[in-house]
Amino acid sequence: MKIINSAREMQLYAEDLRLQGKRISFVPTMGYFHEGHLALMREAKKTGDCLVVSIYVNPTQFGPKEDLAKYPRDFDRDCRMAQSVGVDVIFFPPNEEMYPAGYQTYVNVEKVTLNLCGLSRPGHFRGVTTVCAKLFNIVKPHVAVFGKKDFQQYITIKRMVADLNLDLEIKGLATVREADGLAMSSRNVYLKEEERKSALQLSRSLQLAQKLYAGGEKSSKIIIAAVTELIKSVPYTDIDYVKICDTENLADVENIIGESVIALAVRVGATRLIDNHVFGEYLKF
Amino acid sequence: MKIINSAREMQLYAEDLRLQGKRISFVPTMGYFHEGHLALMREAKKTGDCLVVSIYVNPTQFGPKEDLAKYPRDFDRDCRMAQSVGVDVIFFPPNEEMYPAGYQTYVNVEKVTLNLCGLSRPGHFRGVTTVCAKLFNIVKPHVAVFGKKDFQQYITIKRMVADLNLDLEIKGLATVREADGLAMSSRNVYLKEEERKSALQLSRSLQLAQKLYAGGEKSSKIIIAAVTELIKSVPYTDIDYVKICDTENLADVENIIGESVIALAVRVGATRLIDNHVFGEYLKF
Numbered sequence: 001m002k003i004i005n006s007a008r009e010m011q012l013y014a015e016d017l018r019l020q021g022k023r024i025s026f027v028p029t030m031g032y033f034h035e036g037h038l039a040l041m042r043e044a045k046k047t048g049d050c051l052v053v054s055i056y057v058n059p060t061q062f063g064p065k066e067d068l069a070k071y072p073r074d075f076d077r078d079c080r081m082a083q084s085v086g087v088d089v090i091f092f093p094p095n096e097e098m099y100p101a102g103y104q105t106y107v108n109v110e111k112v113t114l115n116l117c118g119l120s121r122p123g124h125f126r127g128v129t130t131v132c133a134k135l136f137n138i139v140k141p142h143v144a145v146f147g148k149k150d151f152q153q154y155i156t157i158k159r160m161v162a163d164l165n166l167d168l169e170i171k172g173l174a175t176v177r178e179a180d181g182l183a184m185s186s187r188n189v190y191l192k193e194e195e196r197k198s199a200l201q202l203s204r205s206l207q208l209a210q211k212l213y214a215g216g217e218k219s220s221k222i223i224i225a226a227v228t229e230l231i232k233s234v235p236y237t238d239i240d241y242v243k244i245c246d247t248e249n250l251a252d253v254e255n256i257i258g259e260s261v262i263a264l265a266v267r268v269g270a271t272r273l274i275d276n277h278v279f280g281e282y283l284k285f
Numbered sequence: 286m287k288i289i290n291s292a293r294e295m296q297l298y299a300e301d302l303r304l305q306g307k308r309i310s311f312v313p314t315m316g317y318f319h320e321g322h323l324a325l326m327r328e329a330k331k332t333g334d335c336l337v338v339s340i341y342v343n344p345t346q347f348g349p350k351e352d353l354a355k356y357p358r359d360f361d362r363d364c365r366m367a368q369s370v371g372v373d374v375i376f377f378p379p380n381e382e383m384y385p386a387g388y389q390t391y392v393n394v395e396k397v398t399l400n401l402c403g404l405s406r407p408g409h410f411r412g413v414t415t416v417c418a419k420l421f422n423i424v425k426p427h428v429a430v431f432g433k434k435d436f437q438q439y440i441t442i443k444r445m446v447a448d449l450n451l452d453l454e455i456k457g458l459a460t461v462r463e464a465d466g467l468a469m470s471s472r473n474v475y476l477k478e479e480e481r482k483s484a485l486q487l488s489r490s491l492q493l494a495q496k497l498y499a500g501g502e503k504s505s506k507i508i509i510a511a512v513t514e515l516i517k518s519v520p521y522t523d524i525d526y527v528k529i530c531d532t533e534n535l536a537d538v539e540n541i542i543g544e545s546v547i548a549l550a551v552r553v554g555a556t557r558l559i560d561n562h563v564f565g566e567y568l569k570f
Contacts (some may be wrong), residue, residue, distance in 0.1 A: 007450055019303070021304065035543075096406075102446060104394055104397070105394045106393055107391075108392075134448075134449055134450050137451055137452060140452075159389065160318060163388055163419075163424045164418055164419055164422055165422040218378035247389075
């Protein structure tokens with residue numbers, strides 16, 4: 001497994017692969033891998049000749065009061081895990097490589113970033129799209145795989161790729177969950193034992209929403225009220241939002257008619273967790 | 286000479302050329318060619334195996350009160366001129382191809398776009414960088430050639446390419462002028478006969494600035510005052526700005542110490558013209 005720190009070296013390596021007719025698959029990450037990341041890598045591995053994984057805790061997607069400094073990191077462990085699933089190249093750039101002095105260019109997807117996490121994390125998606133645009137230009141992938149746990153991120157990246165005519169395919173992969181239903185996230189390590197129990201209420205509430213929907217309920221208001229009540233019934237939870245949106249524009253819907261997603265963000269203790277479920281899709285754990 | 290209207294067709298054609306090891310050179314234009322455009326094409330022709338020229342009057346770089354609708358167009362004449370200098374492909378997309386329904390992604394270079402034309406044309410450079418990012422992804426050039434008549438545009442594009450790690454070289458070409466000094470521009474056709482005479486004062490004033498500089502004058506204030514006076518001395522002129530900036534950040538400089546540019550925008554009758562000169566460079570006509 002090759003480790004590359006320089007953007008230009010990565011780009012030259014990628015261009016060379018392309019000229020050899022090789023297919024590059026790519027998983028951009030912030031590191032501190034869990035089974036969710038490995039699932040993305042296994043999927044990407046299937047569809048390419050060379051699997052590149054980037055590890056970069058991107059400062060421009062963190063707000064001033066967010067957890068950039070204490071975001072969990074363990075490069076050596078990440079490398080071992082990456083190697084175990086057959087990653088070919090780790091791209092691991094330092095900040096000076098990604099945002100050198102004088103840096104001033106940003107990519108912004110204007111509409112799908114307004115709702116949900118865009119409301120409570122202003123600038124977050126601008127940071128995500130900017131770093132992904134850069135990474136796509138550096139790694140030159142034919143396909144990039146994203147987890148649908150970050151549903152708004154997945155939709156936003158797809159939109160950017162279509163709008164800017166980026167010549168790659170974006171694949172979305174279903175959320176990977178612990179056996180008890182908790183959506184895997186690098187931030188789960190922050191949870192204290194009692195908080196970890198309360199955090200289970202997030203996936204349970206999505207199951208409730210799916211059950212109500214399957215039983216014929218189409219009113220967002222009624223489903224959101226039931227979900228909210230269930231989350232509030234356990235300690236340490238502080239809801240940021242519970243919303244039902246169409247999956248294309250991520251605009252709130254009053255009634256579930258077209259393809260819709262229920263998305264929620266909840267602070268459990270000091271840790272902000274997100275989860276979501278597209279109505280009608282499989283959800284069992 | 287091949288004419289392509291579809292973005293995806295252009296992209297596939299470009300990718301195929303790259304896989305054959307061919308070098309793509311590119312001149313993005315808004316059409317209505319003059320000698321300045323042809324000079325860019327001749328330069329680009331020298332450095333590539335396939336020369337692509339785009340013709341697209343990009344709506345997102347025009348303000349609501351600007352001349353989008355009446356911007357001069359003559360596709361057949363453009364094709365004949367392009368053919369005469371050996372253009373291989375004309376990319377000529379309709380608006381629906383570049384900005385389909387739901388379009389919402391913009392690229393913004395934040396600092397170098399603030400001064401000069403950025404002050405009087407808010408949003409203009411955001412439109413320019415967005416369409417160029419798209420065109421670069423569609424045409425996949427190894428090199429793109431821009432005219433330095435639009436000096437701020439040239440600097441902005443270079444900045445975007447560096448910041449977003451776009452894998453292409455940006456070349457800038459000296460302004461092409463009429464025999465009497467008027468910088469070539471598609472907008473010159475708007476000038477009435479008497480206005481055309483007054484417009485000559487722009488390049489003359491740059492010559493004056495260069496003469497003062499060569500004679501030892503380094504104060505921006507004194508040079509700008511002399512240039513302003515000269516432009517105001519002829520009828521039909523209405524100055525938008527006359528500024529002296531460093532060539533990297535395009536920030537105003539008090540004294541000409543590092544590499545600096547004098548840039549001006551002047552309305553002559555109803556036509557807004559721009560011109561510039563980098564101190565110390567050759568300027569004779």
